[in-house]
Every structure is written in structure tokens, then in C-alpha cells.
Amino acid sequence: MRVSVIGCGHLGAPHAAAMAELGHEVIGVELNPETCKILQTGRGAFHEKGLDELLDKHVHTGRLRFTTDLHEAAATADLHFIGVGTPLRSDGRGYDVGQVVGAVRSLAPLLTRPATIVGKSTVTVGTVARLQEIIREHAGSEGVDLVWNPEFLREGHAVEDSLYPDRIVAGLASPEAENAIREVYAPILARGDAELIVTDPATAEVLKSAANAYLSTKISYINAMAEVCEITGADVATVAHGIGIDPRIGHGGMRPGIGYGGGCLPKDVAAFTHRVGEIGATGAAALLNAVEHINHARLDAARDLVETAHGRPLDTATIAVLGASFKAGTSDVRNSPALRLAGLLHSSAARTIIHDPESVPAARRLHPEYTYADNIGTALRDADVVVLATEWPQYTRDADLPTAAARAVRRKVLVDVRTAVDIDAWAAAGWTVHQLGRPAQQSTA
Ligand SMILES: NC(=O)c1ccc[n+]([C@@H]2O[C@H](COP(=O)([O-])OP(=O)(O)OC[C@H]3O[C@@H](n4cnc5c(N)ncnc54)[C@H](O)[C@@H]3O)[C@@H](O)[C@H]2O)c1
Incomplete structure (x- = not known):
């Protein structure tokens, strides 16, 4: 099928690459020219496991291309995925659906033959009905259907989850729309390992x-x-x-x-x-x-645990924070609890230095006022407390890290706020390990 993916961020870029991998001819539309330029080279604009490889593969087979021009997508594709953002409104009272409404409003008049618009963005119940009105009013042709097909991918596994979803939810209202969904996901449905849930749009939104x-x-x-x-x-x-x-x-x-x-x-x-x-x-x-x-209160509990672990006021501490992204496997720092904790420590400790294998550039853009280390050795040097804030395998599965880190720090005190390390291995290397909700594990060295 010829499909477009409108909005090529954390959801859209993996989805576009996955659609190409499934055999479709894909055109990704990305409004941000910088992001689009990076995608055109066959790379993601952020780190996501396996994404660069799949983008590179299909940008170079010609099955996947990226543009900023919606006209090109409307002219080429018969099915249009919408993967634009739905950030929280600045007053916190619901989503700002401006990107979704804007994308559908811009696309509809350009559709001069029957087509299917498939929304993947997360929206509040009621949004689909509003978009249906826009399509009815502005579509350039009869037979433009709208399906709501919410996405369940996990960042850090976005490529795998796009290729092997555990379910496909389709909120729709016509047999033509259901046929289009069955066709675009045919290679996945043929495997028989993902349940297709066909329902009405409101149920898909609430689900x-x-x-x-x-x-x-x-x-x-x-x-x-x-x-x-x-x-x-x-x-x-x-x-x-x-x-x-x-x-x-x-x-x-x-x-x-x-x-x-x-x-x-x-x-x-x-x-x-x-x-x-x-x-x-x-x-x-x-x-x-x-x-x-x-959820909010746990950040304060984590900050207090760091202070307890240090045993003195934090303004006397040098703290190494390992991890800035919100979870392992992605460079996404949006609403990252790791970076928020680093921020709390930055404002209380003598010195806080942050390391992350992938997200330092993104973290630095968001918080240029914090101190970052390009390598883990620099972050650990002379630390009084090491805080494990994101569960990257580099921190949790490297069997040599407890011993190597012990040589770099001033005091062997680890606060693992992800409950992710092998506590016995760290204790055996001389560390006292603190985790939320657990008694401290003293060094057994
Ligand atoms: N990130 C995830 O893991 C995930 C998972 C499930 C659902 N979702 C939902 O998917 C949606 C997108 O999330 P995201 O994390 O990918 O956001 P994002 O901010 O990473 O990506 C959105 C992209 O859309 C682009 N864009 C905005 N308007 C556009 C337009 N008119 N034409 C072309 N491009 C446009 C933006 O420039 C941006 O690159 C949200 O509703 C989110 O809740 C995200």
C-alpha cells in the first residue's frame, strides 16, 4: 500500500520505518525541517534501539522517504497515519490537540480521491467526533474515512513494538475503513500473534x-x-x-x-x-x-534518600548521577524523573555531575545549567554519592562496574532509585547500597 505518516517523532519515525519493513511504500511528513533533514539521511533525530538500522535500510531501498510537504503525501498515499504530538495544555487541563486538528485540517482539502486517515496520537474521548466534522466539512473528496488506531509502543522498544504489536485497536465506523486497516496491517495479522480489536472511535479513545x-x-x-x-x-x-x-x-x-x-x-x-x-x-x-x-512524592523521597545516604547536608556532597533519560533504551528526556532528581540534587548539592550514554545532548538542551560528563569515569571521579537514576544496562549489567567505580569515587555510597543493580555484587565491591523502600545493604567486602 502507499501510506503516509504525518508527524515523525518518537511514534511516527519508528512507525514509518516499520510500515516500510512490512512492504508498504511510505512517505513520512515531518513539519520540523531539522528533524526531516536528519530522517532523510536514514537516521533518527533521537536514540531509539534499532531505529537507525531500519531507517537506513528503507531510506536506501527507496521504500521510505521523508518530506516537509504535505501535498506530496496527499498526492501519493491512500492511507495517512497521524502521529503528531498531543502535549498537555499549559494549564494542565487536558491535551492541546492543536497539532492533530492542524494536521487533519491541512490534509483534508488535499484529498481529492477516497482515502483513509488513521489517527495514532493519544487523544481525549470526543476528539475523533470533532475531527470527523472537520473531514466532513473540508475533505476534497467523498469517501474520506477516519479511524482511531491508538499506539501502545514502549519507547526503548519502539521498533520491535511497531513490527510486533500485541494488539491493534481500530475505532471506526464503516466497512471501507475496516478493510483499509486490515490491508495495511495484513502482514502482522497474518502472523496471528496480535489481536485486532475493531470497535467504535470513542471506545478506542478510552481504551x-x-x-x-x-x-x-x-x-x-x-x-x-x-x-x-x-x-x-x-x-x-x-x-x-x-x-x-x-x-x-x-x-x-x-x-x-x-x-x-x-x-x-x-x-x-x-x-x-x-x-x-x-x-x-x-x-x-x-x-x-x-x-x-x-508519583510526584517519590521524587522527594528519592532526594531525601540521597541525603540520608550521604549522612550530612547535601551541600557538602559531590554527586554523580548515572542516567538522564526517562528510561533505558531511549534518549527521551521529556518529563524524565532521572533528570528531575538530578535537578533537585543540583539545587542542593555542592556539585552534581550527570552521565547518560545517549541523552546528554537532549538533557543539555533542556537544562544547560546542569553539569554533564561525556564519560562515566569523569562523572564518578571523587563522588561522595553515586545515584543510579536510569536503568541502562551499562550501569546495571556491567559486572566490572562496582569495582571500577569503587576506585574512582571518594566514598562508596550508591543510591539506586530504580531498584536495578545486583545489590550483592555492589556490596561485595565495598559499597553501601540504598534503594527506595528497602533496608540499606552494607558493604560485605
Ligand atoms: N512516544 C511514545 O512512546 C508514544 C506511544 C504511544 C502513543 N504516543 C502518542 O503519539 C503522539 C506523538 O507522540 P511523540 O512522542 O511521537 O511526539 P513527538 O513530539 O516526538 O513527535 C511529534 C512530531 O510531529 C511533528 N508534527 C507536528 N505537527 C505536524 C504536522 N502538521 N505535520 C507534520 N509533522 C508534524 C512534530 O514536529 C514532531 O516531530 C502523542 O499523541 C503521544 O501521546 C506516543
Whole structure:
């Protein structure tokens, strides 16, 4: 099929590459000329595991190209994915859907033959109905269908999740639209490992918001239990393991830490919380308000843990922060709890130096006032406390790191706010290890 992907950011670029890999002829439309220029060279404008390889492959086979020109996409493609951003409004009261409305409003009059518009961006319930109106009013042809096809990819696994999704949700209203969805995803559906859920647009909208809200609730739940463990002296890691054995609960999302972040969960929970409150779903609003409250509070708990670990006021400490991106596998620093914690420490400690294998350029653009190290050795040198803030494998799986790091620092004190390291290996190399919701592990060296 000839498809376009409008908006080639964290969702759109992997999706465009995946559509080319599935055999479609793809044209990616990206408004930002700098981003577009990078994509045209067959690279991503940010780090995402496996993305550069897939972009490079298909930009050079000619099956995938990028442009800033929407006319070219309208003229070429029969199906148009919309992957533009839906940031939180500046007052926090729901999404700013300007990019989505703008993209559909610009595209509709250019469509002079039947086509399918497939929205992948996350929107509040009611947005699809509004877009349908715009299409009815402005489309340049009869037979322009709108489908809402929310995306569930995980950053850090975006390519894999785009190629091998666990579900495809399609909110639609006509047999033609369903045929188009079945055709564009045919290679995935033929494998039989992804469920296709065909539903109405409102259900698709709510389904996506409900999924992100549930994930955030699970994360906040175990983080709330970490708070209980801190007060009672219990060990939250054992609690998480023990409760997760029950298949009704499960272990996914059960690792205690500094809370959720990134370009999706914080804004999606905030927008959904506002919306459910607005429509009078008071129970849902109360639950989600608590989820958000817990998430914010864990950052302060992490800062306090660093101070406890240091044993003195933080303004006497040199702190190495390992990790700035919101999770491992991506350079995305949007709403990153790691970078926020680094910010709290930056404003309290004598010296805070941040290392990240991929996201230092993005972090530096956002916070030029912080100090960054290009290599881990520089970050660790003379540190009084090392804070593991993002669970990159370089930090958590390198068996030599505890010993190598021990030689660089002033004091062997590790605060692992992701509950990610092999605590015994670090203790055996002489470190005292602190994790949220767990008793400190003293050095066993
Ligand atoms: N990032 C994720 O992991 C993820 C996962 C699921 C859903 N989503 C949803 O997908 C949407 C996009 O998120 P993202 O993280 O990719 O955002 P992003 O900011 O990384 O990307 C959006 C891109 O769209 C471009 N754009 C805006 N208007 C445009 C237009 N009219 N024409 C062409 N390009 C335009 C922007 O320049 C930007 O590059 C959001 O609604 C988000 O909630 C994201």
C-alpha cells in the first residue's frame, strides 16, 4: 500500500520505518525541517534501539522517504497515519490537540480521491467526533474515512513494538475503513500473534487512556508500598516479588522506583484525570489524582534518600548521577524523573555531575545549567554519592562496574532509585547500597 505518516517523532519515525519493513511504500511528513533533514539521511533525530538500522535500510531501498510537504503525501498515499504530538495544555487541563486538528485540517482539502486517515496520537474521548466534522466539512473528496488506531509502543522498544504489536485497536465506523486497516496491517495479522480489536472511535479513545492510566496506577501502587516499607522497615522488593506471583497481579510494572515519566504517561494521566473529573466520573478522578500525587512524592523521597545516604547536608556532597533519560533504551528526556532528581540534587548539592550514554545532548538542551560528563569515569571521579537514576544496562549489567567505580569515587555510597543493580555484587565491591523502600545493604567486602 502507499501510506503516509504525518508527524515523525518518537511514534511516527519508528512507525514509518516499520510500515516500510512490512512492504508498504511510505512517505513520512515531518513539519520540523531539522528533524526531516536528519530522517532523510536514514537516521533518527533521537536514540531509539534499532531505529537507525531500519531507517537506513528503507531510506536506501527507496521504500521510505521523508518530506516537509504535505501535498506530496496527499498526492501519493491512500492511507495517512497521524502521529503528531498531543502535549498537555499549559494549564494542565487536558491535551492541546492543536497539532492533530492542524494536521487533519491541512490534509483534508488535499484529498481529492477516497482515502483513509488513521489517527495514532493519544487523544481525549470526543476528539475523533470533532475531527470527523472537520473531514466532513473540508475533505476534497467523498469517501474520506477516519479511524482511531491508538499506539501502545514502549519507547526503548519502539521498533520491535511497531513490527510486533500485541494488539491493534481500530475505532471506526464503516466497512471501507475496516478493510483499509486490515490491508495495511495484513502482514502482522497474518502472523496471528496480535489481536485486532475493531470497535467504535470513542471506545478506542478510552481504551488507550485506560491502558496508560492502569500502568501508571500499578507503578504508583508499588511505589506507595515502598513508602509503607520505608516506615515499617520491610523490604518492598520482596513484597513486589511476593504479590506479583499471583497471576491476577503479575510482576509487570512492579519494580519500585522514582515513578513514571516520559512523553506519554505523565501527560496522559493528567489529561485523563482532568477529563474524567469533567464528565463526572468522580471515582476514577479520585483514583487517578492519588496516582499522580504518589508519583510526584517519590521524587522527594528519592532526594531525601540521597541525603540520608550521604549522612550530612547535601551541600557538602559531590554527586554523580548515572542516567538522564526517562528510561533505558531511549534518549527521551521529556518529563524524565532521572533528570528531575538530578535537578533537585543540583539545587542542593555542592556539585552534581550527570552521565547518560545517549541523552546528554537532549538533557543539555533542556537544562544547560546542569553539569554533564561525556564519560562515566569523569562523572564518578571523587563522588561522595553515586545515584543510579536510569536503568541502562551499562550501569546495571556491567559486572566490572562496582569495582571500577569503587576506585574512582571518594566514598562508596550508591543510591539506586530504580531498584536495578545486583545489590550483592555492589556490596561485595565495598559499597553501601540504598534503594527506595528497602533496608540499606552494607558493604560485605
Ligand atoms: N512516544 C511514545 O512512546 C508514544 C506511544 C504511544 C502513543 N504516543 C502518542 O503519539 C503522539 C506523538 O507522540 P511523540 O512522542 O511521537 O511526539 P513527538 O513530539 O516526538 O513527535 C511529534 C512530531 O510531529 C511533528 N508534527 C507536528 N505537527 C505536524 C504536522 N502538521 N505535520 C507534520 N509533522 C508534524 C512534530 O514536529 C514532531 O516531530 C502523542 O499523541 C503521544 O501521546 C506516543
